[in-house]
Amino acid sequence: MDRTVNVAEAKATLSELLDAAMAGEKIVIARKGKPIARLEIVEELKPRVPGAAKHWKIPSDAFLRPLSKKDRAWLEGEHTDEFGISKPKRKPKRSR
Structure with a gap:
């Protein structure tokens, strides 16, 4: 049974x-x-075990290859919706 308090x-x-x-x-x-x-x-969180991800298959040049145009556009905030229409970047609101 839950105990409810205000x-x-x-x-x-x-x-x-x-x-x-x-x-x-x-x-x-x-x-x-x-x-x-x-x-x-x-x-409590379980401690991380060194080498737990050694079974992942990541190509050795994965971090050296240039990004594709699609990936670069995504990282720069030029996302498209399911119709291929580009969504504008949202500028962060300024705090007053």
Whole structure:
């Protein structure tokens, strides 16, 4: 069964909620009675193993070849849709 708490209660009792989540309890945070987030424990990541990708078959000259026109256009942001129509580059919005 999920335990539902409102935002104010979650702010006030965060450390207790973290302890409950670590104990396996499922906690849902709600705003005005509507669930908006779930508090859950994070599984530890497995360490990377050296040589795990040695079975990949990458040609030795793969990084030395010049890019095709299509690949270069894609990297430069000149994408096309399914009809072959070029989509314009989107300029980043300036922060004020």
